[in-house]
Amino acid sequence: MRAALLDHVGRLADDDLPAYVYDLPGLREHVRAIRAALPDRVELLYAAKANSDPAILQTLAGHVSGFEVASGGELGHVRRLAPDAPVAFGGPGKTQTELACALDAGVERLHVESEHELCLLTTLLGDRTVDVLLRVNLPVEPGQVALAMGGRSSPFGMDPAQLDNCLELIASDPRVRLRGPHLHLASGLQAQAQLALVEKVLTWAEDWSHDRRIDLTEVNVGGGMGVDYAQPHRTFDWPVFGAGLRRILSRRPRLTLRIEPGRSVTAYCGWYVTQVLDIKFSRGQAFAVLRGGTHHLRTPAAKQHDQPFEVIADDVWPRPWARPEVRDEPVTLVGQLCTPKDVLARRVMVSRLRVGDRVAFAMAGAYAWNISHHAFLMHPHPTFHHVDDAPVSGTGDTYARRPS
Numbered sequence: 001m002r003a004a005l006l007d008h009v010g011r012l013a014d015d016d017l018p019a020y021v022y023d024l025p026g027l028r029e030h031v032r033a034i035r036a037a038l039p040d041r042v043e044l045l046y047a048a049k050a051n052s053d054p055a056i057l058q059t060l061a062g063h064v065s066g067f068e069v070a071s072g073g074e075l076g077h078v079r080r081l082a083p084d085a086p087v088a089f090g091g092p093g094k095t096q097t098e099l100a101c102a103l104d105a106g107v108e109r110l111h112v113e114s115e116h117e118l119c120l121l122t123t124l125l126g127d128r129t130v131d132v133l134l135r136v137n138l139p140v141e142p143g144q145v146a147l148a149m150g151g152r153s154s155p156f157g158m159d160p161a162q163l164d165n166c167l168e169l170i171a172s173d174p175r176v177r178l179r180g181p182h183l184h185l186a187s188g189l190q191a192q193a194q195l196a197l198v199e200k201v202l203t204w205a206e207d208w209s210h211d212r213r214i215d216l217t218e219v220n221v222g223g224g225m226g227v228d229y230a231q232p233h234r235t236f237d238w239p240v241f242g243a244g245l246r247r248i249l250s251r252r253p254r255l256t257l258r259i260e261p262g263r264s265v266t267a268y269c270g271w272y273v274t275q276v277l278d279i280k281f282s283r284g285q286a287f288a289v290l291r292g293g294t295h296h297l298r299t300p301a302a303k304q305h306d307q308p309f310e311v312i313a314d315d316v317w318p319r320p321w322a323r324p325e326v327r328d329e330p331v332t333l334v335g336q337l338c339t340p341k342d343v344l345a346r347r348v349m350v351s352r353l354r355v356g357d358r359v360a361f362a363m364a365g366a367y368a369w370n371i372s373h374h375a376f377l378m379h380p381h382p383t384f385h386h387v388d389d390a391p392v393s394g395t396g397d398t399y400a401r402r403p404s
């Protein structure tokens with residue numbers, strides 16, 4: 001944890017914990033580095049569902065080409081916070097009301113999930129136009145991945161054979177402009193594997209567009225850039241990915257690629273900071289019971305991993321009895337919920353952990369608070385802190401746009 005964050009945590013009272021602490025300068029630096037690694041003809045959208053915290057969205061707004069939203073709720077939220085940012089609206093199961101809102105909001109792109117959805121969209125257009133991408137589930141093998149959204153039977157997008165009916169509909173309706181295909185097939189790939197997948201996707205897209213006499217100028221290859229919770233320092237290699245994309249694009253002078261990562265953008269900027277309430281030994285195994293738990297940070301339960309953490313020692317012990325502690329042995333960090341599933345990290349070695357010490361869980365900036373079951377057991381919610389020690393450049397109303 002950076003000194004500025006540690007300093008902030010040091011000033012929190014016990015009852016301010018658990019706390020989500022967001023490192024906004026760290027996020028700014030990270031998104032700048034991502035953008036700098038990518039060629040100009042790659043448009044970087046942030047998938048808001050990873051973390052739609054207002055300060056995070058506003059911090060990102062000046063550095064991304066826009067936001068990918070997956071519900072009417074996210075659409076309204078992003079529009080309020082970043083009114084001028086281009087928005088792509090995707091996701092399965094869009095309601096008629098959501099589609100109408102998307103058209104009213106003038107979304108920059110609509111990612112169509114099915115022929116039915118396209119039909120519904122055309123009934124709502126009136127005299128408006130819409131720019132669509134057709135989401136395709138290609139039969140490619142994404143390899144070893146954390147989550148597969150495609151490459152096998154799935155509720156996401158369309159099988160390639162189903163695209164032709166959509167193309168017919170689009171050809172007969174001048175209000176619908178086809179921008180290209182959209183593919184979000186897998187999550188958890190490292191840079192080389194992600195590049196190999198992009199190559200496969202583009203090879204298919206070029207054959208497909210050639211056969212159908214479509215002028216291919218845009219492909220959205222989705223998100224899913226890998227985040228390794230077991231090795232927090234092994235971040236997705238954006239320079240390697242960017243160099244690979246530059247090679248890929250140099251052979252395709254008219255093509256613009258879009259990517260829409262979520263997790264790999266914000267995972268590292270968030271910390272879930274809490275405190276040890278009790279230490280116990282059960283049948284010879286050590287357990288540390290923490291304030292809060294997986295109802296605030298569901299990520300380790302959802303992904304079945306150990307959330308990485310740092311111990312922030314607190315030497316003050318005001319009680320007259322011996323301070324419970326565990327030394328040089330594996331400990332399981334659990335929360336306050338009355339379920340054996342409330343585990344944040346399992347049998348992880350610590351040199352020392354005592355009641356009253358603080359524990360800061362790293363990589364809690366994506367799919368963390370916002371995917372958690374907050375109401376279970378009615379414990380208090382965490383407090384939220386945005387540490388920003390750098391001058392704020394831009395107020396969230398300027399957006400990086402595609403160079404014309």
Ligand SMILES: *Cc1c(COP(=O)(O)O)cnc(C)c1O
Nearest residue numbers: 047184187223224225261262263
């Ligand atoms: C969730 C999602 C993303 C972002 O995925 P990450 O793994 O967070 O990068 C991008 N595109 C679509 C369509 C998604 O559903």
